[in-house]
Amino acid sequence: MAPMKTALFVFLQWVLQYALCRDVTLPPGDLYRVGGFPLSLPCAVSGYEGPRTQDFEWFLYRDDAGGRQMGVVSTRDKSFPYAPYLARVRNGEVRVERDSGDKVRLLIQRLRPDDQGKYECYTPSTDSTYQGNYSATVTVKVMPDTLQISYSHFLTGQPMPEGAELTLTCSASIHSEQLTHLSIMFGKRGGREVSGSGVGRAVSTIREIISIDKLLGVVPGRLYKTRYDDGEITLEKRNGEDGQGVYVMKMKAVQPDDTGSYFCEASQWIRDPDRSWQKIAQRTLDIGNLTVQQLAESLSVKSSPKGGVTLQVGSPLILTCEVLGLPSEVNSGLLVQWMKRGSVSSGVIGTGGVEVEVARMSPGGVVSWGDDLSRATSGSMEKVAEGRYTLKLFSARPSDAGVYRCVVSVYAGRRNPAPSTPATLTQRSEGVIVSLKTEDVQVAAVAQLPRGPLLKRGSTVTLICNITVTTSGPALAQVQWLRWPIPAPVLKKGQSPASVTPPDSPVVEKPRLVAGLMYDGVANIFANGSEVSVDRLSAVSYRLRVHAATMDDQGLYACHVEAWGQNPHGDWYNTGVKAESNTVTIYLYARAADLLLIPLVVGVSSALFVGIVIIAAVTCCFMKRLARQRARK
Template sequence: MSVSMASMRTAFIFLLVQRVIHYAVCRDVTLPSGPLFRVAGFPLSLPCAVSGFEGPRTQDFEWFLYRDDAGGRQMGVISTRDKGFPYAPFQARVRNGEVRVERDSGDKVRLVMQRLRAEDQGKYECYTPSTDTTYQGNYSAMVAVKVIPDTLQVSYSRSLTGQPTPEGSELTLTCSGAIQSEQLTHLSITFGKRGGAEAPGGGAGGEVSIVREIISIDKLLGVNPGRFYRKRYDDGEISLEKRNGEGGQGVYVMKMKTVQIDDTGSYFCEASQWILDPDRSWQKIAQRTLDIGNLTVQQLAESLSVASSPRGEVTLQVGSPLILTCEVLGLPSDVNSGLLVQWMKRGSVGSDRVGTGGVEVEVARMSTDGIVSWGDDLSRSSGGSMEKVAQWKYSLKLFSARPSDSGVYRCVVSVYAGRRNPAPSMPATLTQRSEGVTVNLKTKDVLITAVAQLPLGPLLKRGSTITLICTATITTTGPAQAQVQWLRWPIPEPVTKQASEAPPSEPPTAENRTVVAALMHNGVANIYVNSSEISIDRLSAVSYRLRVHSATMEDQGMYACHAEAWAQDPHGGWYNTEVKAQSNAVTVYLYARAFDLLLIPLVIGVSSALFVGIVIISTVTCCFMKRLARQREQK
């Protein structure tokens, strides 16, 4: 009895499992929820999927249409297994590929009608022939498709002629669009550009068309820049706005503040009509593209040039005014560009001619907002000016030229095309330099000599005052002054330990020399070391004195004076003639003081006496203690 019950239970479970399996593999065909509204003349794409089937993984599909105007009569549209399946109205359209089935996978396909017609309105059925062992589930699904008329309109107000447009110009494109539909549909507008580029490895005939979306207003009125234009949009260089036009049309205005070289290309405006399907997905149901024209951007480098005057070479007397002019040529007048103008100088004075070596330095600049600043020589801010004298014309004036003003001058202009006030981090569109203007300054014949000496006197000791005399003699015409600087560097080894005038030695290197003090041409004294009390003064027209008070061992060394000749220009201003002289080197050695010499034996004597006393006391104490110990033992 128990065996029979177990067998019945097993059979029941088997039948139950079999029914569950049959239910689980029940065939199911699905289509999108309807009704679907699509526009005549534009594509229709209907996805169809089958699941829960038996048999091969690749299933066949057959499409039927029940036209609204045919009383619900069935018409064969297309089949994946039977080429003779289409009815007469669809045979030609299937043959030329206008109506076709595109397979996404073995169990998913889509019916594509390239150009939907008004008579294509109706209910579409997707049927899958059975490959199952038993007939279970649904083998088809239906969806209603409503064909609405094409009312999408798009136009532009001005086309591009293809004439060269200067780099940095502003570009404005206007596109209008409208939809007259009974259904609730949305409109999106996209501005784009087609350009040509070399295909990688294409060689001759390898050009491909590159289509780039510039900016768009989507179906929900959101503004979206294209991938390659994101930064320019963030910087405010590209914008798109919608305005209300006549007759309910929307007017869409795209602006590029400054066109660039890679903006060359063919521009278009694309209008798209969108609808929200019952499954809450947005579908593009119509699209129209309108070519606006070609834009050719002319490079600024092709027309821009910078000229400076006077040209060639200029020779001036020291103290004369120096006037240089910079002119920017070929800059489009209709492009609102900012200019950074700089005057640069390279060269040094050698005799009466200008050397071309050295580092190029900035003399003065005028920023895009008209602010003038001077380079390293800040004294020029009161002795010169930089002005904008006319449109695209700038002048540099040095009221009283100095010998140090000799050199090769160039005007450097950085153009920010279409940007009157660029951000500090924004690179210039183009930078160009003028030809060089060589400026020579005729100076007086100047000769200067310098002699350093240590006056005779007692031996110098630590704590003494070191006195050094520099005799600087200038031979020239007109007023002149010497500017004296004292240098110190270590005493070379070996050296004789006496203060004397040493023969001229090799000049000190920049690494080991120390500038001690200087007396400027205008009488101002500058002290550069803090280790000792130092003073410098002028004893006569040619004699300059350096004193180091309470000298320490750090103050000994090799001393020399360095003299520069300064002359006066006709306007009363002083300038450095660049004529220099280095004196002989003087050795300063500090001897030990007498007190220091006596202190050494005194210290040694005291130490010796103390040591002898300790030894005697220790010996006597030791003997006394031993004798005392013996006496105690005898008792």
């Protein structure tokens, strides 16, 4: 048993010693880097004893030094560097930076050709026993700098109108014996930063616009992804002279936020033996400054005739919309709308009602009309010149009165924008007040119930509407019948239900449209439980009949009258003058048959009950007497 414990103890000690074996690691080589650009060599130590912060010393074995060791830099000894590196270490060009206590990296800010060779990372021992490896080496090859970059057009800072197209061209090339890749990035510096006091100050904020990465994939910047997805920003590679790659970036429509200083950045990449990509060279070329002039500073929208216009009913109405200050070099789409607020029916022109669209012309030239589709055949909207649009109503109606405004939405740099594309800018013109001279028209209406027998369920209810239209010209009336439900009676203190009379005017409740007779004689019957008919008895008398009326036809009835006039062209129009009659209350009484039904049912039921009781009593007595006679026998 004892030999087994001894063997187990020795085995565990060996495993523990192996687990704590010191190990120093560097990236696998050879590593190829470009002269004049930084070198970063990470070095890590593990399996050590002692403090967690370890020291590191770097040595270089130059190819031309016959394998002699040269001290580069140390974390514990300031006098460690040899003469060729002493000045570079003191000015910080060569230094060691710690990632953690046991991980550091050697940084050489600008590689020189004589920095080529084998680098050794050595860690002085802090272990109780000397075991494992205390250093690691890697070979670094210094390649010549062949990265070239140039531009073909320099931005002078002259203002460019919002929506104009911006094209930037950058050429780049590399000539390397090793397999390296080239990436190109277009970026912008500029912007504003708001301090804690709320005062904005200019800062150098860098935005990546778009790039072609090391694997030749096009990658938009985070803030430009939406514009790239919409096709407004593109980047393509073309073949230039002497093997140079020509990279062309286009912004189809610049925005105010695009103001800034532009640059092109070319980077050279190589894939190390550990399969990781490393940037080994980079150059940035300033292309110049861009200033975007906002469209709002120059655009204006005017409508005419200025102020207002007064027309006779039936006269043509012509309104003009002019768009000024639109840059001619910018290919922009325009959405032009004519909006109207107020009408004769609102009482005060320009203050009543909701602003509605009369007509619009899309950027593609398609004209569409608002709610009044009849205007499609009695009006037109045209583009008569660049930036000049007209709205024509061939025969003005009283309902056309109001305040008209031209609303223009500009899609800067987008001739045919998608329906979901937001407008760059929307501006409204001053209002044009359109007034129409109409003839003096007066309308009155009186509703009445003709004398006759009491109205009963199933009877025909007849209502008469007598109207009066006073005007100097031709006129017609349009009559509609309205019905309100009978309001519940309100009992006053000491008043009996029989003495309650219904109110003379309907309660505040939306009426139900029963029927109507249009000015041209067309009858409209709306949803109703009974059969309804309307007709005109004379020029001033209209009749409503409800056939076979039911209890649902009870209510308060009134007639609504609108006057229609005739313009000089012979067309009829709604004058906007209207009147509503008094209300007539319709009650339906029960029929005689309905009144006799209940007594008849009660009488028959009572007779049947009495008859059954009598028969039952007689039968019972007879049976008892018969039973007694049989018992005597």
